Amino acid sequence: MGESGTGARNSLSIRDNRNGKEYELDILDGEVVRAMDLRQIRLDPDDFGMMAYDPAYTNTASTRSRITDIDGGRGILRYRGFPIEQLADRSSFLEVAYLILKGELPTEDELAGFTHEVTFHTYTHENILKLLDGFRYDAHTMGMMISSVAALSTFYPEAKQVHDPENRWIQIVRLVAKMPTLAAFCYRHHRGLPYVYPENQLAYSANFLNMLFRIGVTEYEPNPVLERALDILFILHADHEQNCSTTAMRVIGSSQTDPYSSLAGAMAALYGPLHGGANEAVLRMLTEIGSLENIPEFMESVKRGERRLMGFGHRVYKAYDPRASIIKQTAHEVFQVTGKNPLLDIALELEKIALNEDYFVARNLYPNVDFYSGLIYQAMGFPVEMFPVLFAVPRTVGWLAQWQEMLEDREQKIARPRQVYEGSGERDYVSMDARG
């Protein structure tokens, strides 16, 4: 056992009161014990041994990671050590993508090289458009996105070589480059508009806006405020350590699935209203509330536990989500260009009440990243069906960085949790005529 400076041991003593036996478990990094160390605790040699029971992994570290650091109690978020506020203020999305994927901020040449690589992989095979054409006119854009990302795996069968770093990098670049193209194609299909192909002379966010919103052959000039706002939103959504979708990416990737199939799985996890689908749910909620006078009744129904205040609360943040503060500021800048989103007043009033009422204060329910992002997206002209897609585009960077880290981590194996079986013991098959 290791010794700390005070002579105290870096270990945890456990006494099994069933038989009085004592065990000493190493404490690693000052705060964790290995769940496998519990296995030695058993009553007799035939026992399986003790396990940790942790539904929804609320207190289980599944990995060591060097990518994103969150201190939920203090509202801190850092990518590779850099505070999110500084990155949102001074960086660009592609620079942050490089940082997250490679571990360091790029030099000028490195950023130019990465930007070139991403820019020249934005096109997709034409058959992707045929696949999209097979969807109904009103298909949800996220369903189309998930399917088209999964389909990409069939175009790049070499992506299965997940242990080859060079091959991995090619797939990473392809995915970062093609996600905006796919997202824009899904949007255009949803709107019944002709597809607009990538324009490689445009920057990442400008190219995305062009593919989304250009009508006809006239040149589309993205408003620089909106272009920058989108870049900031992308920076804020780029990674968030071991959340539901990232865990899905790591779990699927742990069976050595190719990155396109794994990413489609991560996107499916993101789609749910408790995760990346929350900004869509926020907008629907604000629309349903409709006006300031309906807020008190709505809040009462939340407090009675009949519904949730969407865009509030977080598994990790027990303080104001730092991304929400930046987004709130960005929202005001966007509204100066687009005009104020009429739902903003309802949102601000909900926040004011929630920050002052016992029910929310006692449960640490602060606005999360999704509370204001939907208002910006709506003001920029996106339908709600695009909101989770707009989350998935930048989060692709985080999913890929985490996937790569998992593959390079010698401690990782195929993910496979245990269970506590509570079903019937052995019983004999009953023929149909003898069943009750």
Ligand code: ACO
């Ligand atoms: N509105 C009202 N009450 C809430 C909310 C909410 N949004 N969130 C949590 N609570 C209450 C719960 O009812 C519970 O109360 P209780 O102790 O009286 O039973 C208590 O707060 C703790 O809630 P949990 O569900 O245990 O918290 P958990 O950490 O599991 O959930 C989650 C986190 C899923 C984000 C939750 O807060 C939620 O559903 N929020 C709304 C959906 C949302 O905005 N999701 C986006 C999250 S950010 C992201 O994924 C990008």
